[in-house]
Amino acid sequence: MITSKSARYENQMKEMESSFILLGFSDLSAVHQGSLSVMFLCIYLMTLIGNALIILLVTIDPLLQTTMYLFLRNLSVVEILYSSVSLPKLLDIFFSGDKHISFLGCAVQSYFFYTFGRTECILLALMAYDRYVAICIPLRYNVIMTRNLCAHLSTIALIGASLESVGQIACIFSLSYCGINIINHFFCDFLSVLGLACTDTFWNQVFIWTCITLFAIVPLILILTSYIRILSSILRIPSKTGRIKALSTCSSHMTSVILFFGSGIITYLRPKSSLWPERDKFLGLIYTVMTPMVNPLIYSLRNQEVKTAFRKLKNRHCL
Template sequence: MKYPEEETTGNDTSVTEFVILGFSNHLHTAHLLFLLFVCIYFITVLGNILIILIINVDPALQTPMYFFLRNLSFLEICYTSVTLPKLLANLLSENKTISFVGCAAQMYFFLVFGATECCLLAVMAYDRYSAICNPLRYADIMTKKMCIQLAAGSWICGSLVALGHTTFIFTLPFCGSNVINHFFCEIQPVLTLVCGDTYWNEVQIIVAAAFLIMMPFMLILVSYIRIISTILKMKSAKGRHRAFSTCSSHLTVVALFYGTAIFIYIRPKSSYSLDVDKFLSLFYSVVTPILNPIIYSLRNKDVKGAIWRMGIKLCPLKT
């Protein structure tokens, strides 16, 4: 299907809407993809809501670690909801357009939740560092007030970064093609539609993304270097295993999230591949959120115990 390009006048932005191609080159499997993504969205939302409910009602999970996990689960619901509903609508509709403002809003909220997750994962690493490296002072360090401030700080940082990025990109002049070869308004595909030489714009975005992604990542790395060093000094094998088990879920989520995010955002446009990046974006924006509740429920004894206790309360065994 060929989409019309909007006319331009001088250097003014004449684009009033964009066309999101999504998976238009897989029209023969559109209905199958729709069913697949519906299932993923349903499981993601249901799984993360279940994590939130379990943490809210189980007294054993009223700790800083699970306070941050509850925030992470809420983030994953929002994160997925920014892209999947529009993707599902585009799979069944011939009209794949999104307004200029709608595209900016989608990018903004996607960046808000993505940037907030970067910060929150770093906060969760700091929490594990405090619990393992300073166990006697842990209660004094991670007070309820401190937890709220760290979570709020993550949201504020994510919102400010997203506002700066979105404002910067959507005040640039757009002309010519308005077709986005992606399944949502991602930074790099939108940037390819900007008029003129975007080299310095690209450099500024890469620097900002590197700061946003690498700073929390370095904090996580330093925290886990200290954590591993402390764990290896423990004399009790049981203590070492317990300490490692409390970190394994978080480390798995960090590896999944940062692995794709670093590859996509911290590199020049010359190495940009539409097909590869579309797949990677699908992985970290759709697949990762569905894996988080699975990872935390399968690898975390406390969460599994809470699920079991809730199941017994809801469906008591008859004797």
């Protein structure tokens, strides 16, 4: 009997050592967790519906077949996949109370999370370049920004991000982990996982931050460079109406960039403080949960062509 209990205990310990525990928002009261679960479920459904609607409108409306909207459609696809990596598990934690995630499950979640996150960084940079060509060299826009170029660049972005994530995940999950692996986050954040390793992680961190520089910081620099040139061109437009019109074509994209990169920079590039561990989780909600939901609203509410396409679709459905 004692042997049987000992064997069960050993099996439980092995299972715990081969898995991670996502704390999520377990420090909150049951009432607050219940409210959050309903809110996140509504956010997830809004994310799926909003981005699916953008994909549908761009696909069926001939007026939205320019590269700007094709990039937007690709971004919406990525947003659906990006939010689907972390939100279902978070909802499962709320509804079932099961905080465990297997070692392999954590690696797979991290892989897809950072693949789609890096892809979004590159797509936002490509969309900034598209606006740069449209405003700074408009006479060559149709020659430079073709449908084929949009498809090729988007594919390269996904493949590049995928390969980078393979290296990053191999770098993290090849390490030795011991004891009860508790992650104080709602998804398998690579820095949180790396902090649980039993071995020295200096070179692993060097590799990871190199990847971040190439696939997040460089796209941000390209975005800022594009907008510096765009603003310079806009300021040279003689009429105030022309300047406002040119700037309005960039406002939605600039809002998305600020939300996505702003929250990411505050999360990963600021000095870490052990005094407010919950702050990282709430900042993480902005770029993992809120941005995928609000992007369709940003691009639909502030874009006349998208609103026109939606009205046409609604009228066609009513008829």
